[in-house]
Amino acid sequence: MTTLKALANLIQTKRLGCEELIRYVLAGIASKNNDTNAFIESFNDQAISIAKQQDKAIANGETLPPFAGIPMAIKDNMCLEGEHVSCASKMLQNYRSPYTATAVLNAMGHGFVPVGRTNMDEFAMGSSNEHSFYGPVSNPWNLDAVSGGSSGGSAAAVASGLVPFSLGSDTGGSIRQPASFCGVVGLKPTYGRVSRYGLVAFASSLDQIGPFTQSVEDAAYALEAICGFDPNDSTSNAQPLGPVSSELNLESFKGKRIGVPNELMSDHIAPDVKQAIQAVLDQMAALGAHVELFDFPILDESLATYYIIAPAEASSNLSRFDGVRYGHRNTNAATLKQMIQTSRDEGFGDEVKRRIILGTYVLSSGYYDAYYGKAQQMRSVVTDTYTNAFSAYDLICTPTAPTTAFKKGAHLNDPMSMYLSDIATIPVNLAGLPALSLPCGLDANGMPIGFQMIAPWFQERELMRAAHLVESAIQFKPKHQLNIEGALNAV
Amino acid sequence: MQFEPVIGLEIHAQLNTKSKLFCTASTEFGQLPNTNVSPVSLGLPGALPVLNKEAVQLAIMAGIALDCEIQERSIWARKNYFYADLPKGYQISQFEHPICLGGRVHLIDLNKTVRITRIHMEEDAGKLNHQGADGIAGATSSAADLNRAGVPLIEIVSEPDIRTAQEARAYMEKVHQILTFIGVCDGDLEKGSFRCDANISVRPVGESAFGTRTEVKNLNSFRSIERAVEFEINRQISVISSGGAIVQQTMNFDDTSGETTPLRSKENAHDYRYFPDPDLQPLIVTASTIAAIKSSMPELPDAIQERYSTILALPAHDIKVYLQNRPLFDLFEASCAHLKKATPKDLSKWVVGDLNALIKESNTPITQAPQVFAELVDRCSANDVSTKMVKDLLPVLVKGTPLDDAIKAMGGGQISDQTELTTMVDAVLNEHPDVVEKIKNGKTNSANFLMGQIMKKTQGRANPDAVLALILDACKPQ
Numbered sequence: 001m002t003t004l005k006a007l008a009n010l011i012q013t014k015r016l017g018c019e020e021l022i023r024y025v026l027a028g029i030a031s032k033n034n035d036t037n038a039f040i041e042s043f044n045d046q047a048i049s050i051a052k053q054q055d056k057a058i059a060n061g062e063t064l065p066p067f068a069g070i071p072m073a074i075k076d077n078m079c080l081e082g083e084h085v086s087c088a089s090k091m092l093q094n095y096r097s098p099y100t101a102t103a104v105l106n107a108m109g110h111g112f113v114p115v116g117r118t119n120m121d122e123f124a125m126g127s128s129n130e131h132s133f134y135g136p137v138s139n140p141w142n143l144d145a146v147s148g149g150s151s152g153g154s155a156a157a158v159a160s161g162l163v164p165f166s167l168g169s170d171t172g173g174s175i176r177q178p179a180s181f182c183g184v185v186g187l188k189p190t191y192g193r194v195s196r197y198g199l200v201a202f203a204s205s206l207d208q209i210g211p212f213t214q215s216v217e218d219a220a221y222a223l224e225a226i227c228g229f230d231p232n233d234s235t236s237n238a239q240p241l242g243p244v245s246s247e248l249n250l251e252s253f254k255g256k257r258i259g260v261p262n263e264l265m266s267d268h269i270a271p272d273v274k275q276a277i278q279a280v281l282d283q284m285a286a287l288g289a290h291v292e293l294f295d296f297p298i299l300d301e302s303l304a305t306y307y308i309i310a311p312a313e314a315s316s317n318l319s320r321f322d323g324v325r326y327g328h329r330n331t332n333a334a335t336l337k338q339m340i341q342t343s344r345d346e347g348f349g350d351e352v353k354r355r356i357i358l359g360t361y362v363l364s365s366g367y368y369d370a371y372y373g374k375a376q377q378m379r380s381v382v383t384d385t386y387t388n389a390f391s392a393y394d395l396i397c398t399p400t401a402p403t404t405a406f407k408k409g410a411h412l413n414d415p416m417s418m419y420l421s422d423i424a425t426i427p428v429n430l431a432g433l434p435a436l437s438l439p440c441g442l443d444a445n446g447m448p449i450g451f452q453m454i455a456p457w458f459q460e461r462e463l464m465r466a467a468h469l470v471e472s473a474i475q476f477k478p479k480h481q482l483n484i485e486g487a488l489n490a491v
Numbered sequence: 492m493q494f495e496p497v498i499g500l501e502i503h504a505q506l507n508t509k510s511k512l513f514c515t516a517s518t519e520f521g522q523l524p525n526t527n528v529s530p531v532s533l534g535l536p537g538a539l540p541v542l543n544k545e546a547v548q549l550a551i552m553a554g555i556a557l558d559c560e561i562q563e564r565s566i567w568a569r570k571n572y573f574y575a576d577l578p579k580g581y582q583i584s585q586f587e588h589p590i591c592l593g594g595r596v597h598l599i600d601l602n603k604t605v606r607i608t609r610i611h612m613e614e615d616a617g618k619l620n621h622q623g624a625d626g627i628a629g630a631t632s633s634a635a636d637l638n639r640a641g642v643p644l645i646e647i648v649s650e651p652d653i654r655t656a657q658e659a660r661a662y663m664e665k666v667h668q669i670l671t672f673i674g675v676c677d678g679d680l681e682k683g684s685f686r687c688d689a690n691i692s693v694r695p696v697g698e699s700a701f702g703t704r705t706e707v708k709n710l711n712s713f714r715s716i717e718r719a720v721e722f723e724i725n726r727q728i729s730v731i732s733s734g735g736a737i738v739q740q741t742m743n744f745d746d747t748s749g750e751t752t753p754l755r756s757k758e759n760a761h762d763y764r765y766f767p768d769p770d771l772q773p774l775i776v777t778a779s780t781i782a783a784i785k786s787s788m789p790e791l792p793d794a795i796q797e798r799y800s801t802i803l804a805l806p807a808h809d810i811k812v813y814l815q816n817r818p819l820f821d822l823f824e825a826s827c828a829h830l831k832k833a834t835p836k837d838l839s840k841w842v843v844g845d846l847n848a849l850i851k852e853s854n855t856p857i858t859q860a861p862q863v864f865a866e867l868v869d870r871c872s873a874n875d876v877s878t879k880m881v882k883d884l885l886p887v888l889v890k891g892t893p894l895d896d897a898i899k900a901m902g903g904g905q906i907s908d909q910t911e912l913t914t915m916v917d918a919v920l921n922e923h924p925d926v927v928e929k930i931k932n933g934k935t936n937s938a939n940f941l942m943g944q945i946m947k948k949t950q951g952r953a954n955p956d957a958v959l960a961l962i963l964d965a966c967k968p969q
Contacts, residue, residue: 079537092536099530101537198537205769233539234771313769316569319580320534324635336627340573363571363764372766 003164003482004070004218011069014058016487018051018069018113024487025071025115029162036138036147038156040076042116043083047071050113067225068111073157073166076117077124078104078209079198083114087200088132089122091321091328091347101198102233103167103209103226110225118153118166122349123318124174124202126150127421130412131351138408139182141447141479145405148178148421151212155182158212161480165213165222169199171206172306173401173425176437179212180400180450183439183479185467186212187219190458191432192237194223195230201317203310204235206429214478216438216468220245223460239458250465253289259393261296264424268299270403272443277399280440280451283473284397294392298385301378302427307419308362308375309430315359321347354415382430390456395466398424400437400450424452434460436467439476448476492732493696496724497704498653498689499608500716502666503644504676505615505684506549512614512643513540513583520682524620524636532641534578539770542567546643549675550590550612551776551784553645556669556791557607559594561781565611567771571764575627575635576617584613584646586765590774596649596669597793598661605662606650615642639683645675651690651701656721660713663687667713672792672817686711689720692737693727702727703737707744707751719744723751795820803827803835809843818856819847825861833865833872841868845885858891866894875904879951907954909961915953916961919944930966938962 010016033039054068077087079097086092121131129137129152137152139145140160147156151168155178168175170188179186187210194209211222229238285291323329323343333339362371411418428435440451455463514531530538568586594607617640623631671678692704710716742751792814799805813820823842870876887897929937
C-alpha cells in the first residue's frame, strides 16, 4: 500500500488522529531538518490547528475529505494565508501572504495539511538548490551532494521521509531534476492543468506546479487533489483529467510505441545513467513496447531558447519587488530611484540578478527581434517537433538529467555547466507537455537515477498508467520513507 | 518664415466599469486610500490578472463610435518601467496588436476630419500624494494610493492631422462628447476620467517632413489643451526663428503660468521593453460579437444633431443641451415618441427649460413616466391647460403624481367656456372701475392687472387668451 493510502486508512479508521500524525511529522522535521536543510520553516500553529479541527469533525461523525490529516510540504514560492512566502530570497524574508494559492487550497480541500515551506533556489532560479538565501539543501542519499533544484527542498523532504508528499514548481525541470537526484517521483503536469494563482511567478509561460511523492500512485492522488480549472488563472485549462488513481493498472505495453531521442542517449549522458535508462527501456520492450530511437535535433536550441524566454519573463515578473509596498527596502536611499536600486541590489542574490540582467537585455529595444522574437519562433519549432514525434510515439522517454546528483560547489562558478543539467527537461516546458521522473536505479556511487517519461498534452492519465507499470517492473527501493509504525508507536 | 503646426493627440479615457480591468476591486472614485484594492491591483506575489469583459465591450463601443476597425485578435503586452505608483513594475497595455485600428472624428463646425490611428486598452497606474512639495522632487515623503491602479483605460491616438490649438480643443471636446454620450466614459475631467497628451511640432509651410516634436503631458481640461498647444507652438516657432533647434522631449504644462516646461529629454526616455503578457491569452472578439455590439449601439451625436435639426426642427441650443446630457436626451426621446398634437419643439422647450432645472434642483432621477410629459404638452397645445398651468404642474409631476390627479388638485383643467369667463370678467371689472377707466383711456397694459386677478381667482386655470380678449372687448373706448 502506498504511503498516502496507508496514512489515509489509519486516519479514516481512527487508528491515528490527525493531530497525532501532524505532531509526529512536525517533530520529525524539527529533529531531522538539519541533515538536509529541506525546510525553511514549519507551520506548527496553523498545521496543528487545522488537524485539531479535522479531529473534531471526525469526533462529530462528519465525513472528512479522503486525505484529512495527511501532511504535505509546499515549496516556498506558494502562498498560504498568514504564512511567510519568501522564495528563499532575502527580498521576501519577512513577507506574509494574505491569501492562499489555488493549488494549495485545492489540496487542503482534499484534507491535506500544509506543515511547512521547503527550501529552493532563490525565485526558483537554479538547478542545485545552492542559490538559496537559507543555504543549500543536501541530498538525503549523500549529504555532500546537491538535492537538485530548484525544488530541492520539496524533493529532499519526501526523499528523507519527513513528509509523504510535497509540492514543487517546474519551469525548466525544477521538479523532475531534483526528483531524479533524490530518488523520488516528480510530476510536471501539462501547462494549464494546475492553477498558477498564488505561485510566485518565475517565468509565467513555463511555470507549472506538481507533486513529489514516493510512488506513482501517490503522485496520482496528489495530482487529482491539486488540479482543476481556476477562473483566477487566465492560462488555466478546463480539460478534464479523468480518473487516474483508480485506473492506474495497465497490464502490458503491447502495441505501445516508445520514442527515445538519440541525442539524449549520446555522450551528453553519463555512462551509468545511460546504462540504467537502457535497462528500463529493455524492460518496457519485454513488456511488449515497441522502443525506437529517433532524432530530436533541437536540444541545444531549446536550451538557448529557454535561457532567453525564461529570463525575459522573469525580469518583468520580478519588477514588482521594488521595496515600495512590501519586501526588502533600503531605508537610507535619498531618492525613489536609489531606493528601488539599492533595495533590489541588496534583496536579490547573484543568480537572480544574472537572469534579470539577461532578461532585460533580450527585451531591450534593438535586441528584441534578434533574441526574444527568435526565441518565440524557436519555441514553436520545439512544439512542432514534439507534435510530429507524438504522431509516431505514444510516449517519449529520456534520462531526466544527464548525470546523478553532483557534489555541492561543483558547478557553482560555471553557470553554463549548471544550465546543461536541465537539457532533457527544458524542451518539455517549452512545449508545455506533461512529464514525470521516476527513480529507476543507482549509479556506481549509490546515487539515484531518474527516468523521464513525456506524454502528449493533457494525457497525464496515460503517462501515469505507463509510469505505474514501469515502476512495478523496476521495484526501486527508496532510501527513507515516512515511518508509519513510528507514528503509531508515538501515540 | 511662415510655420505650420502639426499636432497629434493621445486621449486617455477611463472606461465606465464597476470593477478594474484585471481584478474585481471597485473603481469607485473618492474612497479612502488603498481600499479599492486586491492582491492583483496591489501587485502581490503570485497574483494573476483576469480580464474584465465589460471593459472590452466598452472599448469596442468606443471604437465603433469613432469609426474604427475592431480587431478580432488583440494582444496584451507588458510595458515595463519602475515607479512608486506602478505596483507590478509594468503596466498591462496593448502594443503591437491593439483592439482598434483606423477611425475618424468629424469636426462639423470646423469642417475638419481628424483621423484616428488606433485605440488600445490598458490599466491605469496609482496616484502619489506628496508631502511638502508638489512633485516627488523636494517632497519630504510620498504616499502611494493604489485605488486607481488597474482602472481600465482606452488610449485614443490620433494621426498628426490637427493644425491649430482650436482644432485640438474641438477634437478633444468632440471625442469627449461621443464617449460620454454613449456611456463608455463618465467624462469627468476633474476626476481624471478623461485626459490628454499632445504631440506638437512645427514646420515651414510647404515642407512635408515633420519637425522635431515635443510631447506635452497631462492636459486635463479643454481650456488647458488650447492654451498648452498655443503656447508650445509659439515657443517652438520662436526657438526656430531665433536660430535654435527643438529638442525632442517630454514637457509639462503649468496651468497657473500657462507655460510648458521640460520634464525629461529623449536620452532619458524609457525603454519600455514591451513583450506579450504571458499571464493573459490573446483577446479574441468574434465577428458576431462585434456585429451584436454594433447593432445595439445607441444613436451617435452627429446623427442626432442631424435628425434633431432637420427633422424635429429643434433649436441649436436645445440640441447642444441634449448632447451634453444623456439622461435628459433619453427623457426627451421617450416623451417625444408619445406626442400626438404638440410639436417636438413645443415639448423640447419644456424639457430643456423647466424640467432640466427641476432635475438639477432635486438632483434625483425622474420617476414619472415620460409619456406624461408628452400628454401635458399635448393638452397645452389643445388649450386644455395653460402654459401657466404647465409651469405649475411640472414640479408636481416630476414627483410621480399622475397627471389627472395633479390637474384635479389645481381645481380642474383650463376654463375656456365663454359664459363662465364672461361672468368672471364682469365681476372683476365691477370691482376695479379705476383700472377699467385707464384701459379705456388707452393704457391697455393695465389689462394685465385684471388678468392677474382672474388668474388668482381661478388658480391660473382661466384661458389667458380668451380672458384678455373679453377684457379688451369690455373696455373698448366708447
